[in-house]
Amino acid sequence: MKYVFGVDVGGTFIKMGFFDSEGTLIDKWEIPSDKNLSGAQFLSRIAEDVKSRLARENAALSDCMGVGLAVPGPVLPDGSMPRLTNLDWGSLNVREVLSESLPGLRVEAANDANAAALGELWKGAGQGRQSLVMVTLGTGVGGGVVLDGKILTGVTGAGGEIGHIIVNEAETDSCGCGLKGCIEQYAAAPGLIRVTKQRLAESTAPSVLRGRADFSAKDVMDAVKDGDVVADEAFQIMCRMLGKALAGVAVTVNPDLFVIGGGLSKAGSIITDTVSRYYANFAFYAVRETPIVLATLGNDGGICGAARLVCA
């Protein structure tokens, strides 16, 4: 049995996961994401933590298979990152830079949504399956495609970026990416809030959200569960758009299952149940039975998938 590290690099902190090579999480901790540090300085801090954690186990570098990183941006097949929107790391090859500080260890990097998908296949909702497509409903809509146990990175690192499938040509608002009608505009937390505000403005139906200057996506989901008609209109739009997008993804990659994760998925089975109902209406017969289930790893999906990158 060897050790592996899975590291999830976020905008506010770096999450370190210490695993055995069978995927059991031994320990996890966080390092604050000091924005004044360069990418190389970050990576050297990660290398220090790797060495000191191994030392605490009286383990040598040779007892460790490697370090996998999940990063908030595209990673090309060669390990280079063309750009990170949430961290000012510049353009660097994570794999090369970190390998220098950790001689002999395998270093791999992947986009964080892709890593979470891989984590779910290894130890989460997709355990025992060959393939899955994961959708992460958070501040954006992320996605990851895992086929035959491997992340589909894509030629420009955009594999699984299903948040930017266009589902509504009639949309007049712009997505953060510049397009109009992306799934992210309906199914991310800000998207659900946006559509709810539109529905409130367009109707006079009573709603617990009416008149409130500000509310969260969780407030919307709580209102949906309490039978709020306006909140439910927005939620149905979100689920119809998601169901339609997943039906298109299904006839493209035909995965074993779909996994829904991210902050919004904390609302629970109401999300998978409702998306599944719309999905069935839009899905080609050969993919109509594809299960749509909730992620089970929560925030540990990223470190788990990152660890898997180096021990698959």
Next chain:
Amino acid sequence: MKYVFGVDVGGTFIKMGFFDSEGTLIDKWEIPSDKNLSGAQFLSRIAEDVKSRLARENAALSDCMGVGLAVPGPVLPDGSMPRLTNLDWGSLNVREVLSESLPGLRVEAANDANAAALGELWKGAGQGRQSLVMVTLGTGVGGGVVLDGKILTGVTGAGGEIGHIIVNEAETDSCGCGLKGCIEQYAAAPGLIRVTKQRLAESTAPSVLRGRADFSAKDVMDAVKDGDVVADEAFQIMCRMLGKALAGVAVTVNPDLFVIGGGLSKAGSIITDTVSRYYANFAFYAVRETPIVLATLGNDGGICGAARLVCA
């Protein structure tokens, strides 16, 4: 250098291709698809042709790497075919049955649209690339996804069935598959004719197609090239729907390129040029530059890809 056979099983004839293992086509011929023969009888006829063609080269079975088959229906990862809509072969495992007649030879089968995609990657428009998505515009819209040089079959054999991505929720006509608004309803030959007839009925604009009881998709494309306004309206709808569908596919699998083939693609670069223009409007920035090109193997794509199945 060894030999390989690529066999494309169609509804009206079986096309046999005799290749060397580097993909050079040595010879090709056809066998009529006698509908009275069972699947097993078909396969035994194919086995006879394989043996006699090898004999003409004074070659033994051991000089042949194997036989790949492209079949008009889904093929599961284990080589079994759950159903063929165009041939009454029943449910049989092609790989097992044909292997019995050809001891020692590798036998593989794939869906014909998938095989054509693999053929284009090996010897056609995608030569030298790692991945592509092919769209075949014929009596239906077929598709194939090839990643890292391998066909994405999918868990139920529906990988690459992109003809059934829904692109128009407002559609009132039904697709052959039972859904409403599939890309096939706009971009297959019958779909282009259908939309052209709608446009003729809905306008009074002059058109060379007006008043004709019947016309083909080629007639529509000829009219488009002659500046016919009504035919062009239908063509623009077809290309916009295709561009939108491919943009969604691009953020899912992020291929090196898209290849358009099938009968309708004989209209030439007007198709790829027009689809590319719409695609750019719908595509996420990271995939906006994905090339959309014409297939180059024509009807030989199937036998070529089938051959590649056994010598990759």
